[in-house]
Amino acid sequence: MQNENLTIMNCHHCGFESEKNITTYTIDLGEVLVVIRRVPCYQCEHCGEIVYDADVFSNIEKIVNAAKTLKQEISIVDYKNVA
Numbered sequence: 001m002q003n004e005n006l007t008i009m010n011c012h013h014c015g016f017e018s019e020k021n022i023t024t025y026t027i028d029l030g031e032v033l034v035v036i037r038r039v040p041c042y043q044c045e046h047c048g049e050i051v052y053d054a055d056v057f058s059n060i061e062k063i064v065n066a067a068k069t070l071k072q073e074i075s076i077v078d079y080k081n082v083a
């Protein structure tokens with residue numbers, strides 16, 4: 001039933017299967033707080049641990065780097081508008 005794609009991930013903490021989900025990624029860089037909404041992720045059903053795949057994570061890094069240059073105190077970005 002869950003074989004429709006091959007991107008099923010297992011939790012790094014407990015080894016349970018992680019399901020596709022959408023989350024809000026927040027990082028506080030001191031001068032800048034970056035909030036990225038609607039980020040695709042995998043979330044463990046067992047412990048709630050969130051994992052991002054490599055593509056998503058590199059997009060997050062790009063968004064965070066772009067937000068740093070804006071020097072706004074808070075940057076709220078919609079993932080879909082950037083990635």
Ligand SMILES: [Zn+2]
Nearest residue numbers: 011014044047
């Ligand atoms: Zn887990």
